[in-house]
Amino acid sequence: MMPITPAVVHAAPTQRQNFTLPTTKTPPKIDGDLSDACWKDALKAGEFARFGSSTPVSQKTEAWATTDGKTLYVAFYCYDTQPEQIRASETQRGSGAVYGDDHITVLIDSQHLHRGLSAFSINPIGTLYHTLEGGTADNITWAGDWKGVSKRVADGWVCELAIPFGLMRHPAKSKVFGMQLIRAMTRESNFTIWPAVPSDSQSLSLLAQTAPDFQLAQPMPDIAPKPVFLPYTFATAKPSGQSGRVGMDIKYPFSTTLTGLMAINPDFQTIEQNVASVNFSYNEQFVADRRPFFAEGSEFLPNPELFYSQRIQQFDTGVKVVGRDGATSVGLVASQARSTKTDRDNMAVSVKQALGLYSEVGVSATADNLYGIVANRVAEAHGTYGWMAKDRRNTAYLRRTQTWLGAQPKGNDSVLYLNSSSTNGKPSYTLIQSQLSSDFVSTMGLVQNLDRKGWSASSSLRNQFDKGPLFSYDFKLDYSQADRLTSGDFFYENLGSSVSLQTRKGNSLSLDASQGRRQDSVTKRFEDFSSGIGFGWNQRTLFQGGGLRVGRGRQGGLPTTDLNFGQSFLVSKPISVSTSYNQQKRGTTTTRQAIATGIYRIDTLRTLSARVLSQNGSGNAANVGARNGTNFYLAYTQRSRANGADIFVILGDPNANNTRTQATVKLVRPY
Template identity: 60%
Template sequence: MVSKRLQAASRALVAFVLIGSAQAHPSPQRESFPLPTTKTPPKIDGDLSDACWKSAFKAGEFVRFSGSAPIVEQTDARVITDGATLYVAFECHDEHPELMRASETQRGSSAVEGDDHVTVVIDSQNLRRGASTFSVNALGTQVEHLEGGTAGNITWAGDWRAASKPLPGGKGWSCELAIPFSLLRHPARARAFGLQLARSLNREGNQMIWPALPPEGQSFSGRTQFLPELRLAQPMPDQRPPTVILPYSLATASGDSARARQGVDIKYPFSTTVTGLLAVNPDFQTIEQDVASVNFSYNEQFVPDRRPFFAEGNEFLPIGEIFYSRRINQFDQGLKVVGREGATSVGLVTAQSQTGERDRLSSAVAVRRAVGLFSEFSVSAASDNRAGSLSNRVARASGNYGWVDRDRRNNLTYARDQSWQGGVAKGGSGDLSFSSRATPGKLRYRLSQSFLSEDFISDLGLVQDRNRKGWSASTGVFNQLDRGRLLSYDVDFDYFSFKRMTTGAFFLEAVSLDTTVQTRDGFGLTINLDEGRRQQDTATYYHDRLAGGGFSWNQRTLFQGGGLRFKSGMQGGQPTRTMSIAQGFLVSKPFSVRASYNQQDRGGVTTRQTIATGTYRLDSLRALSARLLSQNGTGNAANVGAQTGTNLYFAYSQRSRKGTDFFLLLGDPNSGNTRSQITTKITRPL
C-alpha cells in the first residue's frame, strides 16, 4: 500500500505542475504547410528525375541549426505522399567533393552519423513531445531511431527504404527516402504531423536544417516543440502495424554436450500508438553486451543494456534508482506494453522465471502525463519477488515545470521515492532541482537539493551513495563554431556537498572541472581536474585529488580515429594512475578493427583490460566479426564485470529485410573466458 507521505507528495506534485503550467508561456507559433499527394510514387533509386518530384512540396532555404553563419553548401529538399507512404528527396550540393565522408555500409550503425548524411525528423503524433528520425548517408546506408526505442530486427521494427547516388559532375549527392505511415506511431485518422529536414557534413559541427528554429529551440532535446506541421489531404491509413511473430531456434554444442532451445517473441499493436510485446523462453547469449571498465569507482558503474526485449520502448520505462534492466538476467516469460496515447505515455514490463533457484517475478511501470509543451508529471513503480527473499517495492512521483524565457529553457523538477521490503515501509529519496540552458555559447547551470536514506531498498534499481543529504551545483558552456580551425569547445564545472542523513556528520564534498576542445581537422584535447573529501565510515576518511587529460586524433574519420586518456593522483586512500588508449584501423575497405587498452595502477596492484573488435562487412546486412576481451588483476567489487580472464569469439550475422535472420557463433560473447562451443540461431518472422 502506498504510504500517506507518498500520496500527499503525489497530490502536491500534480497541483504544482497544473498550477504552474497555467502560468506558463503560450505555446510557440509554428508554420503549417499542405502536403501534395501523388498517384505515381517515385522509384527509390536516388535519381530525382521522377515526375512526382515536380509537384512535391519544396522546402525553403536551409539554415544553421544554431548560430547565423551563412550556408556555403546548398541543399534542396522535396516532400510528397501517396497516402500510405511519406517520400522525401534531398539534393545535396558540395563544391568540395574531395572533403565528403561516406564510409559506413552496415544498416542500423550509429556510425552513419559520422558520415555526410541527411536526416528526416518526424513527430508522427503531432504533439511536439517526441519524434522518430531516419538518416541516410551518401552511400545509401540507413539508420533509424523510432520514438520510444526499438529492437534491431528489421521485420520487428518495420522497414523503410532509401537510396543515394552522386550528382552529375560529382559535386554532391542526392537521395530518396520512403517511410510508410504504418511504421510511425500516429493517432488514428491523423491528418497532420511535425517535420524537420536536416543535413550534416562531416567537416562541420553544425547541422543545416529546414526550417529555422527560434533560439529557444536550438537544443537537440527541445527541437520537437518547434517543428512545422505538414497537413495531409486525406487522413493517414487507419490501420495498426501488423502483428509480428518472431520464433527462433537455437542449437549449442560444447565438448561432449549439446542442447537446443526454442522461443518466440510476439509484437502486438493494441493501437497505432501503443504496442504490446510477449517473449517466451527468450535467449540473449547471442547479444554482445557492453563491459564495465576496470577503473576504481566508489559505486557500481552504469552499463547500457543491448538486449532487444529491453530495448523496445525503453524510453517509456522507469529509470535510475527505480529500474535498471540489467538487474534481470534470464527469464522464462516477459511482457511489455509501451507507447504514447495523446498526452499520456505508458511503459510496463514484467519478467518471470520459474526454474528452481531462479523463481522470480519482476515488474516495472511508468505513466507520464504531458502538460503543455514543457511540463509533465509522472508516477512509476517497480516490484521484485524472489523465492526465499522478502518482496521489494519502490514507487516514485515526479514532475517537471518547464518554461521559456527568450532564448533560455528553464526546468523546475521534483521527485520523491519510497521503498518497501516485505510489505514494511523502508527508506526513501527525494530531489528538487532547477536547471537552465540556452543557445550554444551561453552558460548552462543546474542546482539540486537531494536526499537518499540509509534504508532505501531498490532491488531492480541502480542506487549509489545511500545515507546522504545535501546539494549539488553545476555550470558550463558548450559552443560549436562554423568557421576557423576550432570546431567546438565544452567546459563543465561541478560541485557536490553531502552529509549523512542519520547523524548529520560530514560525508562528501567534491569539485570537478572538465574541458574539451575539438578542432575541425579531428584533433581533440581534454583536461580533467577532480578534488574531494569523503568520510566512507567513522574510521575511514579519504582525500581524493586527481588530474588528467587526453588527446584524440582522426575523429572526423569513421574507422581510423584514436585517443589517449590518463589520470593520476590519490583516490580511495591509494595512489592511483589510469591510462587508456583506443585506435581504429581500416585494414581494407570492408574490414575494420577497433582496439582499446585500459590500465589502472592502484596501491601497488595493476589491473588491465584489452578489447579488440574486428568487423568484415560483406554487405549492408551481412558481416563477419570477432571480439577479444582480456582482463587481469584483482579488479574491484564495485565494478561489475571487472573479472580476470580472456575471451575470444567469432560470429557471422545475416539479417534480412523480410525473411530469415541467421547467426553463427564460435564461442560465447559474454563469457569471462574463451569457450569451445558453437551456436547457431535462426529467426524467421511469421
C-alpha cells in the same frame, strides 16, 4: 559557389509554421533518380538555414516532399562545390556511425504532440539508420521497413526516401504531423535545417517543440493490429555435448501508438553486452543493456534507480507494453523465472501525463518477488515544470520515492532538480538537492550513496564553429557535497572541472582535475584528488580516430594512476578494427583491460565480426562488472528484409570470462 545567406527568422516558438503536403497518384521509384514526375508537383523546401550558429550556409540544398496517402516520400539534392570532401564510410544498415558521415535526416513528430521525434537518416552511399520514438528492436520485420537510395553526382549527391506512415505510430485519423529536414556535413560543426528554426530556439532539446506542421489531404491510413511472431531456434555444440532450445518473441500493436510485447523462453546469449571499465569507483558502474527486449521502449520505463534491467538475467516469460496515447505515456514490463536457480517475478511500470509542451506529472513503481525472501516494492511520484525565457529552456523537477520490504515501510528518497539550458555558446546550469535514507531498498534499481543529504551544482559551456581552426570547445565545472542523513556527520565533498578542445583537423586536447574528500561508515576519511590530460587524433574520421589519456592522483586512500588508450583502423573499405586498453594501478594492485573488435561488412545486412576481451588483476569490489580472464569469439550475422530469416553463427561465447570451445547457431524467422 558563394556562401548562401539563410533567411532571417523572426517567428517565436509558439508561431508554428504550417505546410500542405500534396498527394501524388504516381509515387516515385526509389532509385536515387529525381526525374520522377511526382517531384515536379511536390512540396519544395525553401532555403536551408544554419542551426546552432550564425555562420552562412556554404552549400545549397534542395528538398521535396510528397505522399500517395500511404507513404511519405522525401528527396534531397545536396549540392557540393567540393565533392571530394564528401565523406561516406559506413555501409552497415542500423549503425549509428552513419552520423559520422555526411548525411541527411528526416525528423518526424508523427503523433503531433511536440514531445518526441523519430529520425530517418541516409548517407551518400545509401546506408540507412533510424531511431523510432520510444525505441524498437533491430529485426527489420519487427521494427518495420523503409527504403532509401543515394547516388553520387558531379556536383554533390542526391537521395530518395520512402517512409510508410504505418511505421510512424501516428494517432488514428490523423491528418497532420511535424517534420524537419536536416543536412549535415562532416567538415562543418553545425548542420543546416528546413524549415528554419527561430534563433532563440536553436537547441537540440527543442526540435520536437518547434517542428512545423505538415497537413495531409486525407488522414493517414489506419493500420489494423497485426501481430508479428519471431520464433527462434537455438543449437549449441561443445565438447561436453549438444544442447538446444526454442523460444519466441511476439509483438502486438494495440493501436498505432501503443505496443505490446511478449518473450517466451528468450535467449540473450548472442547479444554482446557492454563491459564495465576497470576504473575505480565508490559505487557500482552503470552499464547500458543491449538486450532487445529491455532496450525497446526503455525511455517509457522507470529511471535506473528504480529499474536497472541488468538486475534481471534469464527469465522464462516476459511481457511489455510501451507507447503513448495522446498526452499519456505508458511503460510496463514484467518477467517470470521458474527454470533458473531462484524463482523470481519482476515488474516495473511508469505512467506519465504531459501538461503543455514542457511539463508533465507521473508515477512509477517496481516489484521484486524472490520466493523465500521478503518481496521488495518501490513507488515514486514526480512532476516536471518547464518554461521558456527568451533563448533558455528552464526545468524544475521534483521526485519522491518510498520503498517497502513485504508490508513494512522502509527508506525514502527525494530530489529537487533545477536546470537552465541555452543555445550554443551560452552556459547551462544545474542545481540538485537530494536526500536518500540509509534503509532505502530497491533490489531492481541502481542505488548509490545511501544515507546522504546534500546538494550538487554544475555549469557547462559548449560551442561549435563552422570555420576557422577550432572545431569545438567544451567546459564543465561540478561541485557536490553531502552529510550523513542519520547522524549529520560529514559524508563526501568533491569539486571537479574539465575542458576539451577539438581542431578542425580532428586533433583534440582535454584536461580534467578533481579534488574531494570522503568518510566511510567506520570514520575512515579519504582525501581524494586526481588530474588527467588527454590527446586525440583523427577524431573526425569514422574508422581511424584514436585517443590517449593519462591520469594520476589518490582515490580511496591509495595512490592511483590510470592509462586509457583507444585506436580504430580502416584496414580496407569493408574491414575496420577498433581497440582499447585501460589500465589502473591503485597502491600495489594493477588491473588491465584490453578489447579489440574487428568487423567485415559483407554488405549492408551481413557482417563477420570478432572480439577479444582480456582483463586481469584485482577488480574493485564496488565494480560489479569486473572480470578476469581472456575471451575470444567469432560471429556471422545476417539480418533480413521481406520476412527472411535472421541468422547468427557464433564460435565461442560473447559474454564469457574466458574463451569457450563451442559453436552456436541461432535462426530467427519472423511471421
